[in-house]
Structure formats: structure tokens, C-alpha cells
Amino acid sequence: MKKKICILGSTGSIGQTTLQIISKNQKDFDVVLLSGNNNIKLLISQAKKFKPKYIYSNNFHFREKIKFFCKNNKIHFIDDLKLLKKAKFDITVAAISGIAGLIPTIDIIKFSKKILIANKESIICGWKFILKELKKKHCHFIPIDSEHFSIFNLIENKNINSIKNIYLTASGGPFFGKRINLKRVTPSQAVKHPNWKMGKKISVDSANLMNKVLEVIEASLIFNLPINKLKIIVHPQSLIHAIVEFKNGLSSMLYHYNDMKIPIINSLYDNFCNYKNVDKKLLSQNKLTFEEVNIKKNPSLKILKLKNVLNQNGFILISALNEILVQKFLDRKIIFTDIINKLLTILKSNLVKNYLKNHQIRHINDVFKVYNFSRSILN
Ligand SMILES: NC(=O)c1ccc[n+]([C@@H]2O[C@H](COP(=O)([O-])OP(=O)(O)OC[C@H]3O[C@@H](n4cnc5c(N)ncnc54)[C@H](OP(=O)(O)O)[C@@H]3O)[C@@H](O)[C@H]2O)c1
Numbered sequence: 437m438k439k440k441i442c443i444l445g446s447t448g449s450i451g452q453t454t455l456q457i458i459s460k461n462q463k464d465f466d467v468v469l470l471s472g473n474n475n476i477k478l479l480i481s482q483a484k485k486f487k488p489k490y491i492y493s494n495n496f497h498f499r500e501k502i503k504f505f506c507k508n509n510k511i512h513f514i515d516d517l518k519l520l521k522k523a524k525f526d527i528t529v530a531a532i533s534g535i536a537g538l539i540p541t542i543d544i545i546k547f548s549k550k551i552l553i554a555n556k557e558s559i560i561c562g563w564k565f566i567l568k569e570l571k572k573k574h575c576h577f578i579p580i581d582s583e584h585f586s587i588f589n590l591i592e593n594k595n596i597n598s599i600k601n602i603y604l605t606a607s608g609g610p611f612f613g614k615r616i617n618l619k620r621v622t623p624s625q626a627v628k629h630p631n632w633k634m635g636k637k638i639s640v641d642s643a644n645l646m647n648k649v650l651e652v653i654e655a656s657l658i659f660n661l662p663i664n665k666l667k668i669i670v671h672p673q674s675l676i677h678a679i680v681e682f683k684n685g686l687s688s689m690l691y692h693y694n695d696m697k698i699p700i701i702n703s704l705y706d707n708f709c710n711y712k713n714v715d716k717k718l719l720s721q722n723k724l725t726f727e728e729v730n731i732k733k734n735p736s737l738k739i740l741k742l743k744n745v746l747n748q749n750g751f752i753l754i755s756a757l758n759e760i761l762v763q764k765f766l767d768r769k770i771i772f773t774d775i776i777n778k779l780l781t782i783l784k785s786n787l788v789k790n791y792l793k794n795h796q797i798r799h800i801n802d803v804f805k806v807y808n809f810s811r812s813i814l815n
Contacts, residue, residue: 438466439526439704442548444492444540447472447479449635450531450554450580450696455482457701465704468525471532471540474498480505490514490523492540517543524548527704529580530555533635534759535807538562542800545569550576552703556638556654557759561752561803563657578703579658583651585699586678586690587659589707594682596660603679604651605671606729607631607694609643612672621772623765631674631694640762644776645734650758652740653751663746668737670727736776745783749792752803756810757782764814782813 441458445451451472458465467486472479476498483491483505493502494515506513514520517540528548530541537555542565545551551570553559559566559579570577579588583604591599610628611618627639634642641647645668652666669679674694681687692698701709731737739745745754761775770778782788791809796802 438464440468440524441465442469442525442528442544443467443531444469444471444528444537444544445473445531445533445555446470446482447475448531448533449633450529450700452478453696454529454531454700454704455486457697457704458486468523469520473532473536476501483509483511487511490520492517517547520547526550527552529700530558533557533637535561535756535803538565538803539800542566542569545575546573548573548575550578552578552580552700554580556581556650557755559654559657560650560755561806562800564748564797565800565803579654580696580699580703581651581654582677582692582694582696582699584655584658584678585703586692587655587680590678590680590688590690591659594680598682598684599661599665599680600683601665601667601681602655602659602661603667603669603681604648604655605674605676605678605726606645606648606668607642607674608670608672609645611643612670618773619771623768626765626772630672632696634696636766637759637762640765640775641758644736644772645729646736646758646776646779648729649736649739650755653754657751663740668729670729671725673721673724675721675724676726735780738780739783742783744789744792747792748797749795749806750783752797752806753788753792753810754779754783756807757814760807760810760814778814787813 443451443454467488469490469492470482470488471492473495490512491502491506492514503513525548528544528551530537530551531554532540534557538558538561541555541558579585587602610630626643627636629639629642638647648668655666656663676689676691679687679689698711701711739754757779761778764770765772765775
């Protein structure tokens, strides 16, 4: 029987990659829900091709246009996932970018048997709430961020106490090894990643290695490991995604081509699939290099040494401030180096120390209060 699929963020990089896989395996999948935000043209063309039962969007600017399209094409338009009522998806791909993905990810769990989460900001900011919902609704979770997908596979059936360290690899981003004045970097230069084709926000995060900081936090939450067991190493070829070092002297690493199709297709098929890429032979790249990351050149990594922010409330603050700063950079309101300079200055400030002391995350609304606080500082 075909698997019923829901894609949150189908118009984005992960969403489109998922649809490319589905397009080649239509006998196995039935796309039931698609969603987008600003890229209405693409959303409509995806809907024409995959004929979903539902389109989800809460973007009020395009509401009437999508509603009109849905009405003419016998598709249910929904602006709130709770309205799905009795729908059931075999697999959901949660690929909205930024904090905007948190509520939809939590809301969709109750309708999903399995959820593949790419949206790292929702894990960083709301893991406690996501995990609670996953357990309550018996929904199976697979992380599809490539490093986390690798760790997930490498430690399957292993005792978490047997792990000594986990290394997450970083390509180094578009400016690695280049003599470049980072103060002059433009948004279009920052989003040109050498090894991966991704959305704008994650590409900027990759350019200053903030993406690795977020990934370390994401891994510590998903795998319930202390931050100091998670290390970052530079591996410019992006072929090994994670290395798990066990206490018994053995280490395992996971090799796959730098193509997000691999973690996604394997997660869709629970690793029982054929990945066909005729162009690339195993080990066609004859050099695999690893080197220590230079903290002086990558000041974002200093965040992982700021003990006072390495807690749940602090993680949200890091993610929120960074998300707002990246948008300001993309809007050309600040320069590239301002993202990390401002982030570090704010995270070290007394204002933040006091805020973290006096605020707890008890309810999902508290996450958004941290975002509002972050916005108020940066305005
Ligand atoms: N791309 C990768 O290779 C990769 C790898 C690992 C993890 N991730 C993570 O996966 C997530 C998605 O990344 P991406 O690269 O696919 O991003 P992206 O290309 O920017 O796509 C983001 C998707 O989210 C939708 N969206 C944005 N804001 C929204 C809002 N306010 N409400 C509803 N939908 C909204 C976008 O819709 P419109 O386009 O229609 O505006 C688009 O469908 C991120 O959290 C990223 O960190 C990505």
C-alpha cells in the first residue's frame, strides 16, 4: 500500500528534495498534504503535480489566492493543522525553516505515524514539547539533518553510556581556507555553500559555522548527551557526517555522498532502499581529511564555552538571536561579521544573565516570549 505523506515546507530545499524522491517512487507514496509560505507559484505547481488532499498555509497575504486554487481543484485548504481532525499520515517531513516550524511540527505529530524532522530550530527551542508529544502519540521520530541522521544510525542498539565522544563534521563553509575580508561578504556570497544546496538561513549559518553550534545543541537534546561530549571537526569533503568514539576504543563513522536525498530516502524507507546515483562511485574522492577547527577564525564556536547559556532557556535565546540577526544580514541591515559579534556580546551581557535567571520554560508560549525578548534587544 502507498504511504501517505505530509510535507511541511514543501516549497523549501528539503521539501523539494523530498518531492524529487517521491516523484521517482510514485508507486510507494501518496502525497496528502503540501505546505508553503511565500512561494505560492511553486506550491501551486507542486499541488498540480502531486494532487494532495490538503494544502496548509497560514500566510494571510496569499490566503485568498490559495483558497481559490484549492476550491477549483477540490483540495481542502487549511490554515491550522488542528483542523485535520481525523487525517492520518504514514510519514511527515517537517521542513519549515526557523522557529515558524515549531507549532506546526508539534501539531502534526498527532496525525503522523512517523516524523522526519529537518527543522533544527524547532528541536533546539521546543524539544521538550516535541518529545512529550512523540511519546504521547507513539509517533516514531527520525532526525534528517545529515549529522544527526548519521549519529542516529551509528548508535542504534548501542548503550548511550558506551559513548566517549561524538564528532560532528563541518565542511568549513564557503570561506574556508580563503583569504577574504569577512566584513565585506554579501548575502549572495554567504549563501553559496560549496558542498550543499540549502535554504538561505542555514546557508548563512554554515558560512560562519553557527550551523555547527546549532547542530551540537540539537544533538545534545536528541541524544541526551552533555555538550562537552560533542565535538566539531573540519572535514572539507563533507562525506563523513559524524564519528562516534566509543569507550572501548572502537570508533564508527558514517560515509555518504553530500546529498540530502540519502538521509531523506533512507528515513522514508527505514533504510531499505536503493539510492541510485550513477555519477558517483564509492570513494571516488581519494582524500578524506580532518582537521581541528580554528576557534579564532570561527568565533561562533565560543558560544559552546559560555556555560551560563548552555541550558534550555539559553539554547532558545541563542537560536532566536541568531535567527533574527541572520534575517537582518539577509536584509542588508547589518554586515556578516555583526551576526556573531552581536550574538556573543549579547549572550555575555548582564541583561541576558538576569533574564536567564528569572525565566523558565514551562509552556510552549514561553519559547515565543524568549523570541520577543530577543527581538526587543535587537530592535
Ligand atoms: N537544506 C538542507 O540541506 C538542510 C539540511 C539539514 C537541516 N535543514 C533544516 O531544515 C529546515 C528547512 O531548511 P531548508 O534549507 O529546506 O529551508 P528553505 O529552503 O528556506 O525552506 C523553508 C521552507 O519553510 C517554509 N516557511 C518559511 N517560513 C515559514 C512560515 N513562517 N510559515 C510556514 N512555512 C514557512 C518555506 O516556504 P516558502 O519557500 O514558500 O516561503 C519553505 O517551504 C531548516 O530548519 C534547516 O536548518 C536543512
